[in-house]
Amino acid sequence: MPFMEFVNFYLMPGIVLGSIYALGAVGITLVFGILRFAHLAHGDLATLGAFAALGVVTIFGVSPWVALPVAMVACAFMAIGIDKLFYDYLSERPKIIVVMSSLGIALMLRAVVQVVWGVDTETYTRGIVRPDDYWGIRIRDREIYTIIAMFLIVGVLWAFLQKTKWGKAMRAMSDNPDLALLSGVDNRKITMLTWGIVGVLCAASGFFLGINTELKPLMGWTMLLPMFAAAILGGVGRVEGAVIGGLIVGIAEETSVLFIPGEYKAAMAFAILLLILLVRPTGLLKGKVL
């Protein structure tokens, strides 16, 4: 197979899909690291974000790119609200109960999407967009924006975590929660801040999946496993690891069709997850042991 064909039909789609996974995986890794549980409603929160953007597009007739920031803010408040109503209420209970409750939240969020928007497949814009040719690399504008936006969003988050007082407090909470409390860090504020960020990331990943494919009530749920695989592959609690993990899982899924039937594409994430847990449970960058 010619090299450019590999790049155009397998590698580039893999990077685009990987960027979408990365946005979700960063959120998963933050919840894992700071709040210490596996958030199973992550995918469906992304679905809600994607449909919230669709709602803005249909009601106001604006471009999806204008709707994205609105959906991010809406999703952030949604995530903070879910935490206040459910996860905070269960915070003193064993973590497995919080994990199971997040599965319930996932079903509730999906039901809300199905009630409001129906069960049909939707799109942000109609019509087919042909890819442009850049020195032999064929890529659509929206795909370029997806990759740029992922690096931009994660870059801003990374700078926030490294440079600001509250970002450092989030890292401290992930590193040593008891000592963070002894230093006077308010657990509630960190939790709310984390959920706000997670909501923004969820909306972004749902939106970019929607704009590159279609919007379906199950779109986020099917992303859940690859996103978890990406977070664990990168090392739990490691933001930069989640990006690397997301890109690897995305590229692995897209290139897997060269070797195995396309129907088994989704199994790639599962295979990667099993492999990393067997070989290196702390992930590529040393993360927390689960």
Next chain:
Amino acid sequence: MTSQAIAERSMPKNTAPQKYSGKPILTMTDVRGGYGDADILHGVNMQVTEQQIVVIVGPNGAGKSTAMKAIFGLLKVRGGSILVNGTDIAGWKPNRIVQHGVCYVPQVNNIFREMTIHENLEMGAFLRKGDISASLERVYTLFPDLKERRNALAGNLSGGQRQMVAMGRALMLDPSLLLLDEPTAGLSPKYMEQIFEITRNLRDAGLSILLVEQHAKQALAFADKGYVLAAGSNRHEGTGQELLADREVAEMFLGG
């Protein structure tokens, strides 16, 4: 017999004049409590006055660290009072206690491993608003080793340097009372002496320090006051020198 009565009976009859008789910073009166339903502390009485080093010694399981955690709101206090600068802080949350001028260095897990030395110190000053450079400079002056390696990850340091980071973090808020839980556990004699010297310097600079220490003899040698705890209540008290000279204390608690 109640534990209160035991505590009273074992009090020394004539309390020697203390080296410092400044205003009390910490006064614990008949503190009882534990982690779960069972009490570990059965009436602990302690006082730390201004600019004093007070050492708690006693056998394993005597409740030394537990008494310290009780001050810091890390266990259920079911009775008694804990006055810090005249305010009863029993039952307060740790972040409020920190704001009240009490800082605590736990025995283990007392640093942020994945953050740099500098970031550890910054986290210590989390509750402070405004410029912290003067406090940073003060801590770096106390621990010159740390300044050289300020951008190193704290988790990569040696045991002694980690302890310095832990103490430095606690000092960033300029506390009036510092609680140190076995700061020399597992350290080499060189680092132990260094930590003790820094502790003395901090006292001389005006800080009050409550210290739980396994190296009881060395600690009592420079302590202004010592308490011997056993089975969750007071057994003996006196100046460091008095306790060192006390035959019973020496035989029972200091290994002869």
